[in-house]
Amino acid sequence: MAPVLSFTPEGIYCPAGDFHIDPWRPVARAVITHGHADHARPGHGSYLATPQAAPVMRHRLGDIRIDTLAYGATRRIGAATLSLHPAGHLPGSAQVRVEVAGEVWVVSGDYKIEPDGLAEPFEPVPCHAFISECTFGLPVFRWRPQAEVMAAIDAWWAENRAAGRVSILGAYSLGKAQRLLAGIDAGAGPVLTHGAVEATNEVLRAQGYALPGTIRVTPETKPGDHPGALVLAPPAALGTPWARRFGPASAGFASGWMQLRGVRRRRGMDRGFVLSDHADWDGLNTAIRATGAERVFVTHGYTAVFRRWLESQGLDAGIVATEFGGEETEGEVA
Structure with a gap:
């Protein structure tokens, strides 16, 4: 059976639903975690995001074809069931949960676990496989309250x-x-x-x-x-x-x-x-443990170091090459 999600030149792809998540090249159907320029790019045939993220995406991308899905609601797309869950990164940001034949994968997008009083607070989503950013995946990165x-x-x-x-x-x-x-x-x-x-x-x-x-x-x-x-x-x-x-x-x-x-x-x-909208070392580890995932894929950041750490903790860990920019480039096109 094909994996729930695969990694293609266009981005993270769900074969069962024929859609991509935060693709970096134009695709027919894109599910978007949040409105930063490295995740919400122009040129897709259609977009799906939270109602809170959609207005900023329209502001930045113009007259796009966009549909919305509320946090926690589910939508059947082909043979996949999709839902969006708060990522805590910024207002409207989401993690994408995809279930196919009982197997659940979650794409985190960008996230932080400390509530900031503005963004919808991060909610851990139980899954079999978790695709996590690790922008700050070194022990030196520990945030003050x-x-x-x-x-x-x-x-x-x-x-x-x-x-x-x-x-x-x-x-x-x-x-x-x-x-x-x-x-x-x-x-x-x-x-x-x-x-x-x-x-x-x-x-x-x-x-x-x-x-x-x-x-x-x-x-x-x-x-x-x-x-x-x-x-x-x-x-x-x-x-x-x-x-x-x-x-x-x-x-x-x-x-x-x-x-x-x-x-x-x-x-x-x-x-x-020192103030980041991404999880620090402890936040990354806390979030990953809370998912219960046995497989973890890490993207953009200190991926090699963080993968080795996860493997030392007994997890099946891999690296996904993406074109996301992390905290250096996010959101500066406006």
Whole structure:
């Protein structure tokens, strides 16, 4: 019997249902875990995602043919039964559960297990085989609780306000920026947003996600217009003329890669805050154990190291070559 899922040049494929999951080349039917650019790509004949993910996908991909499936609901596609389950990565993100003849495989997409107060919290899905990301699949990657990181950001912002500086914080425009906005003390001062961030804010607010008010940066925004402001911007905007318009400023970056001092130095940031929308080492292991899966395939990240670790734990582990980008590239096309 053919496996529930196979790995093709187009992406992860379900022969029994004739659909792909997060394919990186154009296919007839695509099931999408979330709206980041490396997972939701243009050119597919049709798309299926959660109702929460669909609006952002339309915002980014234009007039696509998209259907939705609520978390936990099932749909029969050919000989496969499909359902979507919260991944905790960002609002609307999903794991894809596929069952064929009683055998269950789950594709995690990207995920984190710590609830962030905005995204639908991760739910482990029992399965026989689990396809897991391992962006941060090394023991060095262990995250501090979110509340501690948000408190550190608030303190940095307060220090800059007292010194007459604007605080410019780099964060991916879908997911990370909104998580920060929901977690910081947004009432401490004005919060300004880059257009890419604000466009995503508007999509999520229209769906009912609770985000504090923000001020969009425009060409007319001048130094001194918003003293002591916090500015949320995509990482690519840091160090550019766009960022220099605010006058005296301190630049920070929120990312899991800030765990590594060398990355902080290369980025040239005044401050690095370790905050990731991907699971850390402990989160990956906790999630995998919770599935009860005996077979685990790992994708994008420290795949060779993490596979060896899983094998040492008695699991049948393999590596799947994908074209997903992880935390370096996600979501920066908007």
